Amino acid sequence: MTSRPLQPDPAENDLRQIPVWMGKYASARKAALGMILWYGFYLFFCAAMAGLIYAGGFARRGGHTSLVYLCVAGLVLVVAGLICFVICFSIPSWNTRFLTWLIGKIPASEGEATPACPAVATQLNRWYVWSGVALLIGGIQVDLILGFLGYITPKYMQPVSALTTVPFLVLVYFAVRPSGASALILLWPLLYTVHAILIVCDVPPFALPGFWQSNAILISTAGYGLLMAVFMLIYSRFALRRVRRLARVQSPGGSSLEG
Amino acid sequence: MENPDPIIHDASRLRIVMVLSGAGTADFNFLRSTLQITNGNLSSHMSRLESAGYVAVEKSFRGKVPHTAYRLTKAGRKAVAEYWAMMDAIRGGAGK
Numbered sequence: 001m002t003s004r005p006l007q008p009d010p011a012e013n014d015l016r017q018i019p020v021w022m023g024k025y026a027s028a029r030k031a032a033l034g035m036i037l038w039y040g041f042y043l044f045f046c047a048a049m050a051g052l053i054y055a056g057g058f059a060r061r062g063g064h065t066s067l068v069y070l071c072v073a074g075l076v077l078v079v080a081g082l083i084c085f086v087i088c089f090s091i092p093s094w095n096t097r098f099l100t101w102l103i104g105k106i107p108a109s110e111g112e113a114t115p116a117c118p119a120v121a122t123q124l125n126r127w128y129v130w131s132g133v134a135l136l137i138g139g140i141q142v143d144l145i146l147g148f149l150g151y152i153t154p155k156y157m158q159p160v161s162a163l164t165t166v167p168f169l170v171l172v173y174f175a176v177r178p179s180g181a182s183a184l185i186l187l188w189p190l191l192y193t194v195h196a197i198l199i200v201c202d203v204p205p206f207a208l209p210g211f212w213q214s215n216a217i218l219i220s221t222a223g224y225g226l227l228m229a230v231f232m233l234i235y236s237r238f239a240l241r242r243v244r245r246l247a248r249v250q251s252p253g254g255s256s257l258e259g
Numbered sequence: 260m261e262n263p264d265p266i267i268h269d270a271s272r273l274r275i276v277m278v279l280s281g282a283g284t285a286d287f288n289f290l291r292s293t294l295q296i297t298n299g300n301l302s303s304h305m306s307r308l309e310s311a312g313y314v315a316v317e318k319s320f321r322g323k324v325p326h327t328a329y330r331l332t333k334a335g336r337k338a339v340a341e342y343w344a345m346m347d348a349i350r351g352g353a354g355k
Contacts, residue, residue, distance in 0.1 A: 012346065015277055022281025111289025112328070113282045240293075243281075247274045247293050 014246045021246065025239035026115035027182040032232035033102060039225040045082040049075060053145060110240060131171050139164020155199065158220055162196035184232050191224040266311045267342045271296055272304050276313065276339050279331040286328045305329060313338055
């Protein structure tokens with residue numbers, strides 16, 4: 001008599017896939033909502049900085065010294081606010097608490113599910129946060145200032161900013177990873193890098209007229225961030241459909257087989 | 260031969276723990292809409308899982324609306340792992 005194991009039951013394989021797709025749904029949804037929040041705040045801060053820098057440049061050219069100082073003071077406050085936001089958002093426990101509160105405010109017909117936290121935040125994650133903050137200060141902000149003061153041509157502001165923005169975004173991902181953030185977040189620095197390469201190769205993905213050319217950084221940052229958030233929301237809906245298909249109780253009338 | 264854990268070895272409860280094993284927490288509405296079972300049915304299953312120590316319950320309020328979230332405990336995760344190990348063993352030993 002031959003002995004061979006029974007073939008795996010396809011229904012059992014479906015059940016084993018549930019945690020996989022459940023994790024993808026929860027992490028993609030959380031990341032999408034987090035990125036939309038990030039996008040909104042970042043856009044606000046960058047718009048405030050751009051406005052202050054533009055006003056400062058205008059005041060400097062017009063010789064209004066007190067207005068220049070006022071703009072610089074405002075810029076310092078806005079940068080400080082942005083740094084505080086980045087820190088709060090990048091510390092996994094604060095991130096999780098804030099996003100849990102936010103997710104609770106957003107009605108979801110399917111109910112709520114949070115991703116499993118794969119690890120506890122360590123000192124290394126905090127190092128990621130501080131490194132990212134340092135890059136943020138030394139990178140895109142200086143780039144914006146130099147750009148508006150005319151030291152970098154508007155065309156190359158985005159590629160120059162990519163030198164610090166891309167590592168910053170990657171560091172933020174590693175900082176929030178313990179709270180169950182999806183790896184799809186890395187699409188954002190990937191798109192930002194591709195955009196920079198295309199500009200350097202003289203094949204810009206989109207042409208902006210006049211004033212808007214100087215704001216290419218804001219548009220590419222916010223735009224790719226929003227695009228990535230939308231993609232992750234769509235992916236989370238796809239993952240939820242898979243979970244539902246795999247987890248639906250198959251017995252007649254939806255009743256369970258009581259044990 | 261040992262029998263599978265009767266708490267886990269149930270069509271609905273097995274799916275419940277599999278959903279919870281892929282998430283940090285899931286609330287009552289999510290489990291109900293995902294599994295497409297009735298409120299009463301789900302409450303009954305969650306009570307059994309909680310009594311067995313496999314699921315932890317977190318009750319809160321969102322404004323004036325009660326909110327109940329569930330999390331798989333360490334004992335629950337261990338029970339699920341042992342369940343599948345037993346099923347694999349049964350499947351591998353069958354036919355001898």
